[in-house]
Amino acid sequence: MRTSIATVSLSGTLTEKLTAASRAGFDGVEIFENDLLASPLAPEEVRARCADLGLSVDLYQPMRDIEAVPAGEFARNLRRAEHKFEVMRRLGADTVLVCSSVSPHAVDDDALAAEQLHALAERAQDFGVRVAYEALAWGRHVNTYDHAWSIVRAADHPALGTCLDSFHILARGCGPEGIEDIPGEKIFFLQLADAPLMAMDVLQWSRHYRCFPGQGGLDVAGLLGHVVRAGYRGPLSLEVFNDVFRQAEAGPTAVDAQRSLRVLQEAAGLAEPPAPVVPTGVAFAELVAPDAQPVSALLRALGFTRTARHRSKPVDLWQQGEARVLLNTGPAVRRWGRPPRPSGSGGGTALAAIGLESPDPAGAARRAESLLAPVLPRRRAPEDAPLDAVAAPDGTELFFCATDRDGLPSWTRDFEAVPRHAERAGTDGVPDAGVAESGVDADAGAVRRIDHLALTQPWHQFDEASLFHRSVLGLRAQESVDVADPYGLWRSRAVTNADGGVRIALSVGPAPGDDGARVQHIALATDDVVAAARRFRAAGGRLLPVPGNYYDDLAARYAFAPGELETYRELGVLYDRDEGGAFRHCYTETVGRLFFELVQRDAGYRGYGAQNAPVRLAAQHAQRYGG
């Protein structure tokens, strides 16, 4: 179906909004009146600009407080409407949105409303304009779609139909089944918005918290099914009032919006993009580090070994169990988005890319491309194995990998094994502090795999990031949680595949200003975090110190085996528990924007230790700035 977006959903000047909508692949726009009023472009110029951009002007909105008023006021309203119809003529817009009145002067008289809407439509027809009457959820007398439709039906004018808005219908909890009783040709327009489920005043909810379909908790796809079955064939148009989107760059928001409509059409059975190919595991995490020394030392202390080196580029493969880390010391390799500014010691060390083990890398890329993920070049260098990759909203590159699988190119072929005798000398010239020499049992506490990746998202793109990971990668989102750090609340939401082989924790800081120093971490799974922590310390690693008060509280909350709590206290191991089991974890110091976590996860435990995050955040803050 055709897609459209209301200009109020995007930030910037009208010109910027139109450009962003066009680039994201929208077919049309709703022109929001305030955007026109504030624009230096005359309506004819807006019309020409839209034509140049391949956009139709699908709706002009809104007209308010028109109907069911005393005759004198209605005469003034008609006069006002004529002015607007003239603007629409100049604009090339043929449908106007009329919202049900919220005026204290409106009377509860459907017959009068119908009569006046009939008169309005009659006048509109002279200008070649159709009137789409919509029930606002907070309309004074008319606030349900079936009520609005009954007035439209009574008015009985060919230039009068109804406009349906998913938010207004679903926010009130109205059953949308009755939509199918409306003749499709009388549904003049369909506006779509989702919203997180919040118990709050519906007007405030609508004006500040709407989001794109799939980002909230309303069943927009179900509603769309009813509308299509009613016979509606007009555009699917997004109308989203959102305080964050108003501030965000229009370009990414428009792409996010278009993606949401593609996923929505898929969910409603109206489109069949390539099916999602859910990743089964993490093939690798790729770090960039202008200065390899600090992070190499950290990897070595964590028990990683440098096993291979890229044939042509300064990229080392560090491995332990199934955990693979690529360390790229070349010049800036990021090919998408702006890298956040480096912070702290360790220079620009950051997580730049994630290799996702995929059952069908090409299929995963087709899915991603169909949902507007920026596709990266398949080869980094002529001799490299082709590798499908896209960029996530935060700029992280996602590679779809088939690691050492028959018949598929493997990224590992670009690497040459480092001979055993050379293994100990890293790119940084510092010899490995081999684990065997340290006197600790080589297997106890070994890292098995990457448990999860934790990525701080750009503040304005948290909703986008969540929808991206769910729709493009086919991951499931877990509950969103709030976490306090000393200077504000973080929000965190994890996305995972079914068996937990891929877990990505997305989080966002308290305010947009912190975007520059977005911290990331890699959590490494071990069967024995105490042994892992001891190994790490024996190898010279330093764990994040945890305040003693935290352990006094643990003692109050849980019963531990003799000595267990003392061990945690000694090492800085944190503890959490849910219905499914326990979670024990500790943290390394931060290098650049990156740190590591060692985690021991009982099979049934679903979380990420969010309970402990405030303590971790405060401890990291104390480490940086003093307690």
Place this chain on the structure above:
Amino acid sequence: MRTSIATVSLSGTLTEKLTAASRAGFDGVEIFENDLLASPLAPEEVRARCADLGLSVDLYQPMRDIEAVPAGEFARNLRRAEHKFEVMRRLGADTVLVCSSVSPHAVDDDALAAEQLHALAERAQDFGVRVAYEALAWGRHVNTYDHAWSIVRAADHPALGTCLDSFHILARGCGPEGIEDIPGEKIFFLQLADAPLMAMDVLQWSRHYRCFPGQGGLDVAGLLGHVVRAGYRGPLSLEVFNDVFRQAEAGPTAVDAQRSLRVLQEAAGLAEPPAPVVPTGVAFAELVAPDAQPVSALLRALGFTRTARHRSKPVDLWQQGEARVLLNTGPAVRRWGRPPRPSGSGGGTALAAIGLESPDPAGAARRAESLLAPVLPRRRAPEDAPLDAVAAPDGTELFFCATDRDGLPSWTRDFEAVPRHAERAGTDGVPDAGVAESGVDADAGAVRRIDHLALTQPWHQFDEASLFHRSVLGLRAQESVDVADPYGLWRSRAVTNADGGVRIALSVGPAPGDDGARVQHIALATDDVVAAARRFRAAGGRLLPVPGNYYDDLAARYAFAPGELETYRELGVLYDRDEGGAFRHCYTETVGRLFFELVQRDAGYRGYGAQNAPVRLAAQHAQRYGG
């Protein structure tokens, strides 16, 4: 009464919170458990720190989900409580907050709740601890203060009392009169918080939107009266969960908090600080301008004349009618707070100070000082007339003035009249383009006075700014309005005196990042804005261009006299109307952080043209960056 604050109300580490609370004059603190857990200080060290800072530890909180549970669970809860009593002993805290249970395991059995609370109190007594039981507004079975009290009464233990929380009581709309039925000595603690009136889920409301008393819409003073009449003599303690305060600097927030308690005690008749002395007008606005040329040219084009010069400093007095502008070209004069960074052309031109005409300058200063406004030195230089002044939360200096009034020192005595023949040559060396020469009637469109001052506030201190202007200056707050600019929503709230002689519009941008370039403007009142605009243009001034679409909309909305709208369109005059009359206004270009507005206000019009602000903001943006 003694004042206290919960550490969760302030940002930072526990150390930072305690320091801020002490500096702001609090007598004690509630230690929020998470702040202790995340602190590297042992409880004994926290106790010592508090003692050094002159703070008592008035409450430790919270214990949750204790009561009305099966015996096995209660045994575990008692064990947990003992650990906490031990921590409290180390901390020197003698009262613990127990919140009514939200656990799904809690049963609806008041007798069981009372029995278990009795047992808890018995154990607490052994540690010298008192238990204060509080009804959470969302408690599972106990969610009203009278219910909590009835259980406390039934439990009948000397170490068990109740804790009252203004938010939990008022948010549910419970009548607080019944508080007087509780014996004062059984009210172990009183927590105070206000909140803006919002129809939303009470848990979310409580966790994110609480504010200090006087900043929201709850009758906290009324509640306090009941509590005091019941005989409560404990501390007044603030417990505020607020997403913005969590991010703000702890120092100013603590001062804001302490100020709110002083105003609250005054409102409840418990304290008598010096009475507010409401300013009657604006004596002057003082601009700082490292480069005087651009702003001098603007003042001259607006019809101002340089009439006097400071005896010893590079400060000129520009005057027109009752509007007086001081132009200070000396080195940085700000003596309070950090000046925002300069932006755009015109260098650091900014509004640095406001002279408020005061019936009793010394009394106004005493009021301000009693409410913790930072008092500035009374003399700027040895030869200056003494002038009482304080700093507003945004750093603007407020001078309490008696301009040329008998028996009081006047700031004007520091200035020497500029002889008529010298008048035309400003400090910048550019001769005045005198109005008389321009061929325009000298009186029509003349500026009469300053209509209002519009000050963008630091993002984190909007609530503080509003309370400051109301309580310190005795101004009244008008409704808060949302205004859209191309990149987000602004909030704006004006404070005025009764006759509109002083009007200050406080606003705040969409996100904290924009703090650096906080724009200000001075609105100048004229009886004829069209003549004023023409005068200004004839004198070489440039008005902000307003899009034609805006006037098409005006034509649709209002009926104008023939030619009227065309004149507005030609000049860029904006128009608004409310029940009381019309408002016509136009804007100059921006110099540094400052621009001027010319306004013609019908006597009955109460607003500031907020309806037109989106158009103005977009036009200003277009002027800076292109449309």
